Amino acid sequence: MRQIKKPTIRDVAQEAKVTTSTVSRVLNESTLVKPRTRQKVLDAIERLGYIPSKTARIFKSGKSYILGLVIGQSHISNIMFNAGFQAQFKALTEKAHKEGYNILLITAATADSESYFEVIKNQVADGFIIFSPSQNDTLTAMLEEADIPYVYNMKYSDNPQDRYYVSSDDVEGGYIAGKYLLDLNHKHIRFVVGSVKGGYLPFNADRIRGFQKALKQYGVPFQEEMIVKIPGQMDESYNGIHKLFQTDRPTALMISNEITTVAALNYFFDHGIRVPQDLSVIGFGPSEFFRSLRPNLTNVSYDLAWSSAKLVDLLLQRIEGKPVTPEMPKKPELVIRDSTARYSEAAPKPS
Amino acid sequence: MRQIKKPTIRDVAQEAKVTTSTVSRVLNESTLVKPRTRQKVLDAIERLGYIPSKTARIFKSGKSYILGLVIGQSHISNIMFNAGFQAQFKALTEKAHKEGYNILLITAATADSESYFEVIKNQVADGFIIFSPSQNDTLTAMLEEADIPYVYNMKYSDNPQDRYYVSSDDVEGGYIAGKYLLDLNHKHIRFVVGSVKGGYLPFNADRIRGFQKALKQYGVPFQEEMIVKIPGQMDESYNGIHKLFQTDRPTALMISNEITTVAALNYFFDHGIRVPQDLSVIGFGPSEFFRSLRPNLTNVSYDLAWSSAKLVDLLLQRIEGKPVTPEMPKKPELVIRDSTARYSEAAPKPS
DNA sequence: CTGTTAGCGCATTCAT
């Protein structure tokens, strides 16, 4: 029954008593193949169980209809359980499939330019969606040099030339969160963010900037200790929150990472800190996620489905060599739920 | 600076004043290329910015080092936010990368055999990891016929010949959960499971079987209403739990799906049903997930990292044509945490 | 140690 070797287009041609050209024509639904010959070929294909070699087709056409999604290996564990990543990932794959592409998941050993480029250049894909490495200037240069289409999932440079990304307005995000808390009379606010090698990811830097803008507007002086760096994994976050609350008792918290948010809520649950009675909490990320938490969390809501779809569009434009139409960053919205309350001195304080 | 066309191995050969064979040899670090020529070639490569065509290499070698992960499009939304899937997915990609493979995410329009086969056969991948479609007998036959290496993520057949999967012992899972609740004096138990087209997924059927075994052992008669079918998405689950608790007040719940578990906990939070005081709850899935819930959930713990790695091993064995060594299903363990308590009449009942 | 030759499976000229 089974062939020793998989049948090729030649076997089909022979079986159908035609040439490979004809077979190729019926495969590609070419114009004008006589119905009779066409049927002969189809029969032969059926009889042999012939499947055209995708590999050869890619080789010939130069198009794989594959989009590479590049992530640093060290990030993958953390990132995979992050609600924002999940939302992006889902939107990315759905959009890609809608456009006839599949997603190839690529991980680099580390999150630096060299490691990224090393894996990217050896991959079969028409273009790459890159989850930004720690530094990406050299990576960008290398990709340009090699003429490889790419897009980044976030703002990756301050050079206005570098506009191959779709972002949200993160300054606005930090601003509306801060402003809302200040409106609620909070002054003792802490902004919990992740940190990479002591610095901030660009979007966190922007959010902090927005937060500072709100503070200034309300005449509250910014102090360094308002920014609290806590790692983004569950246990480390829990410990980080613990450490914070041993020395400090803010009345409001902004948390830039979803996993840290869950860890914080768990910590508050475990230690009888009531949200929002004792503490107001604002999260950042996809709204559906915060809606599934208890208490329902007030959050700065990002439309990741939208930005992910735009990102794929952008990449496809680059692949097709079309001029790229940059997208305006979408403003995030504040969704007010049950985790934020007005601060007053009279409010019960945790012991 | 940039070439009109990407340089090929021929361009390099010309530039280095050697033949393509020699270039190929240095690319493949072949034995015995004179250091001097080797350096000449390397220089030429550097000068031209040459990158070997992965596509051509795949075409030649027939090996892509890509593993296809096949999911029904209708499932992808639900599956992506499911803790068990995430854990599998993460473990799968990490293991694949460790073995030098990348994961290509493939979605089929629907979850039936024809749709699955249609996308699979047109993909470039050395083998496929298939998240089981609703019915897979014909799919399996077609894959065998086409000589495509595949494995399923779960038991997909009762034919002992069909052993291309790695599973856990789900009968045991249902059994230990039921037994523990019975030990705690619960009799009014409900087992919440998903359902597909009115039937159960094989692993749920097994878990139910295990539950029945426990009941029998304790002399508690099984009744149909002990099994509650609730869809696996967040909102539908919430509504399903709501509906259940309007007509029924079990003292203990086993929940076969992680999202449904979260939805249920949210419902209990919203309606003042205390866990475990008013209701004991047992979840099924990866332990880390249930540990991140509040209250900390007692759960039947599956080692998805282990089974996923084994699954990749199995697939690689098939790809390499090695005889397949089937793996014994691993027994899940009951991890007792804070969501289960002994039942006594005196216990406070919700109003 | 290096060059010559052939061919992987397919699509695409160019003839007929």
Next chain:
DNA sequence: ATGAATGCGCTAACAG
């Protein structure tokens, strides 16, 4: 409407 011939980029067998 179909066949014959060519080549995509690379590797490998065979010479030399």
